Amino acid sequence: MGRIRRALVAGAVVVAGVVGTTGWATADAQVAVTGPPPGTAAWRADSAGGRPLPDPVTSTPRQIADFFAELSSAERGALTHRHPQVVGNLDGAPVPLRYEANRLAVTATHDPRYARLAAPDRQILAFDPRGRGQVAEVYGELAHAAHVAVVVPGSDIDARTFDRANDPYGTPAGMAASLRGATHQRVAVIAWAGYTTPVGVGVDAASGRLAEAGAGRLERFTEGLDAVGAPDPALFCHSYGSVVCGLAAKHTDASDIVALGSPGMRADSVAGLGTHARVWAAKDPSDWIDDVPHIEFAGLGHGTDPTDPAFGARRVPAADAQGHTGYFAPGTESLAAFAAIATGDVR
Missing domain, CATH: 3.40.50.1820 (Alpha/Beta hydrolase fold, catalytic domain)
Known part of the structure; x- marks a missing residue:
């Protein structure tokens, strides 16, 4: 009985905090952005040197790192320019490629709110406009x-x-x-x-x-x-x-x-x-x-x-x-x- 009483008191404290704290009533419920990055469908349909590209969802970052290690510099660059939104958010991809991909992705939004992120001195490791x-x-x-x-x-x-x-x-x-x-x-x-x-x-x-x-x-x-x-x-x-x-x-x-x-x-x-x-x-x-x-x-x-x-x-x-x-x-x-x-x- 004592445990139940303590739980009820704890619940009352939480509810009181929710009701009584400024901003609770006006805060907006958010939809969590999850899943693969934008452009994944086109990425999955592409290939490099006749090899399928690693799936952003099912491939581990280590598998992705190993895949990029086998590519030539030209192949890496081509993928970056064809799929900047994927490469820029692909954990395990080479860091310099992600910086370049995200500069391209930010610029492609044509959104002035994000323009500062494309400055040449910024090292953007991930960018998702969703x-x-x-x-x-x-x-x-x-x-x-x-x-x-x-x-x-x-x-x-x-x-x-x-x-x-x-x-x-x-x-x-x-x-x-x-x-x-x-x-x-x-x-x-x-x-x-x-x-x-x-x-x-x-x-x-x-x-x-x-x-x-x-x-x-x-x-x-x-x-x-x-x-x-x-x-x-x-x-x-x-x-x-x-x-x-x-x-x-x-x-x-x-x-x-x-x-x-x-x-x-x-x-x-x-x-x-x-x-x-x-x-x-x-x-x-x-x-x-x-x-x-x-x-x-x-x-x-x-x-x-x-x-x-x-x-x-x-x-x-x-x-x-x-x-x-x-x-x-x-x-x-x-x-x-x-x-x-x-x-x-x-x-």
């Missing part, structure tokens, strides 16, 4: 990096808000650039907005539906990094992005998983994540996420606060970070700690 748009960008030289970090953002991030100027350290691009700078350019950092994020603080943000779809995409993305010879990445997971990382944890080969400003990771403890990665957690005293009930009931809520000592994560100092998006601000102890984690300078 829905609100998804994008991943590399800061640094991925091919020769000794260390790799991946920033996984939370709500309200898409291809158009990926690098907004009015909140630089609340965007994946700003977080990635700041982290790379803090490591003195020793780490290749990837800003990965590769899943459909919630909009606003609504039921999408309180449920795991979009995170589950995002986790599958993050798992394959990290498999793709491994297939091209990149080091095991450190994942920096902000806000709802930490829900994605929590669900993906046991299927990635991440060296470290850092949850910051987290509503929970859909696990009761580090052991529940099923990962061999070191798990870290950061939350500053002024972060509004602390007002979110850290419980899970009837599919709503994301469970234990990762900064709770009972969760078992290593605590990242963040006392001087400001608000929900201040963790990567230059000069903060949280950013210094993140840089040490990314470079492997902490044990």
